[in-house]
Amino acid sequence: MKTRSWQERNKWIADLLERRTGAGVSTWNARIRKQHLRDEKSLRGWLAEQGVTGYPQGMLVMETFGYPDFLKASSDDLIEGQYADRPALRPILDAVLAEAAQLGEVTIQARKTYVSLVGPQRTFATVEPSTKTRVDLGLRLQTFKPAGRIDRARSMGNSQVTARIGLSSTDDVDDEVRKWFTQAYRENRRKR
Numbered sequence: 001m002k003t004r005s006w007q008e009r010n011k012w013i014a015d016l017l018e019r020r021t022g023a024g025v026s027t028w029n030a031r032i033r034k035q036h037l038r039d040e041k042s043l044r045g046w047l048a049e050q051g052v053t054g055y056p057q058g059m060l061v062m063e064t065f066g067y068p069d070f071l072k073a074s075s076d077d078l079i080e081g082q083y084a085d086r087p088a089l090r091p092i093l094d095a096v097l098a099e100a101a102q103l104g105e106v107t108i109q110a111r112k113t114y115v116s117l118v119g120p121q122r123t124f125a126t127v128e129p130s131t132k133t134r135v136d137l138g139l140r141l142q143t144f145k146p147a148g149r150i151d152r153a154r155s156m157g158n159s160q161v162t163a164r165i166g167l168s169s170t171d172d173v174d175d176e177v178r179k180w181f182t183q184a185y186r187e188n189r190r191k192r
Helices: 006-021 025-035 040-049 054-065 075-083 087-103 175-189
Strands: 107-110 115-118 123-129 135-139 150-152 163-167
Touching (some): 006 025, 006 054, 025 040, 025 054, 040 054, 075 087, 075 107, 075 123, 087 123, 087 135, 087 175, 123 175
Antiparallel strands (some): 107 115, 115 123, 123 135, 150 163
16 A cells, blocks of 8 residues: 655646646746736636646646645645544554555545545545544445445545445444445446
């Protein structure tokens, strides 16, 4: 299992920008400076008119107006920050990551408030310390019926997450959780 840093993510986005537009980040930064745009809304509008949307647009906005501090932090620092005021929950994340390592190709992407688990194709799960006593395992599942410990996800870090399982201890990472976790991985590793 590997961890993807924000620098690697930005390189991927820069490559995506160049593939989509034929121009790299430095060229776009020069074009933006010539526009003398004063705010993010104006810049986003202008970029959309130029056909730059999604991740590349977000990166160019940050290139222009500055990157937030959390984007400059290492994955380890981001994860430590998530659990700084709830250290008793950290073993739950570690247990989930140990299960993820058993699934196959998985990349960890730490965010400011949660961790994404990305399979070969896309994100299949998130792990978020939601309260002082619970970690939520978010899963991207095509179909499931809320029952037992699995419920519909509401406002979790990644909007593609459809299901949530609350975990209060490492003992909660049991066969039921493994079953749903494995299903989410399998559903999201398929090439569409």
